[in-house]
Amino acid sequence: xxxxxxxxxxxxxxxxxxxxxxxxxxxxxxxxxxxxxxxxxxxxxxxxxxxxxxxxxxxxxxxxxxxxxxxxxxxxxxxxxxxxxxxxxxxxxxxxxxxxxxxxxxxxxxxxxxxxxxxxxxxxxxxxxxxxxxxxxxxxxxxxxxxxxxxxxxxxxxxxxxxxxxxxxxxxxxxxxxxxxxxxxxxxxxxxxxxxxxxxxxxxxxxxxxxxxxxxxxxxxxxxxxxxxxxxxxxx
Ligand SMILES: Nc1ncnc2c1ncn2[C@@H]1O[C@H](COP(=O)(O)OP(=O)(O)O)[C@@H](O)[C@H]1O
Ligand SMILES: [Mg+2]
Numbered sequence: 001x002x003x004x005x006x007x008x009x010x011x012x013x014x015x016x017x018x019x020x021x022x023x024x025x026x027x028x029x030x031x032x033x034x035x036x037x038x039x040x041x042x043x044x045x046x047x048x049x050x051x052x053x054x055x056x057x058x059x060x061x062x063x064x065x066x067x068x069x070x071x072x073x074x075x076x077x078x079x080x081x082x083x084x085x086x087x088x089x090x091x092x093x094x095x096x097x098x099x100x101x102x103x104x105x106x107x108x109x110x111x112x113x114x115x116x117x118x119x120x121x122x123x124x125x126x127x128x129x130x131x132x133x134x135x136x137x138x139x140x141x142x143x144x145x146x147x148x149x150x151x152x153x154x155x156x157x158x159x160x161x162x163x164x165x166x167x168x169x170x171x172x173x174x175x176x177x178x179x180x181x182x183x184x185x186x187x188x189x190x191x192x193x194x195x196x197x198x199x200x201x202x203x204x205x206x207x208x209x210x211x212x213x214x215x216x217x218x219x220x221x222x223x224x225x226x227x228x229x230x231x232x233x234x235x236x
Pocket of ligand 2: 050051052178
């Protein structure tokens, strides 16, 4: 049955990692449908497979079996090149440890996803609009005075806001955040969660992984990974 509001879907997803002679079975038939505009929290114990599931949903990794689809487009059927392009255009990632490049300044970090999706000529054409958007995002997140700074000159909260701006650069359909507050004190973390909530209020689909129930409460819908499967927790 087709559901026009479903944006990302995992059906019967299995994933194992080879460790020496044995397989670590992480996902064992996980099912999950994410609807457009939802703010979904994924909780679960450390090692339960939250990051694995998020990476699979965002096409950073492929499942061993099962289907992952974006708006009914089966991602398993896509070549790696097409998948990279899909990810760059459609998915925004935010990580616990920011993953910013220290040799680039804040503005350049935010511009990276746009540059990565452009040919050299394409970049000449779209550079000025891209800079305008990047600066606009940084101003929105209170970083207008920091665009020339290097990431190591910023606080943790500022770095994470830069990472969110970078994730939003290509106007992704889905924002995926893996423990985005995991490296921050609770007050700074709440500032990041407020940013995510504001984005959700403007219609952005957000999927956030956390091991912390208090953090998950910020999401409207919470699902839990238990024994490689998905359990629905709550809607608020
Ligand atoms: N690349 C990998 N190679 C081997 N084992 C891995 C790899 N990535 C994750 N794992 C293992 O898979 C399990 C789930 O990992 P992960 O998805 O990172 O869990 P979580 O994010 O919930 O802490 C853990 O036992 C972890 O050690
Ligand atoms: Mg993890």
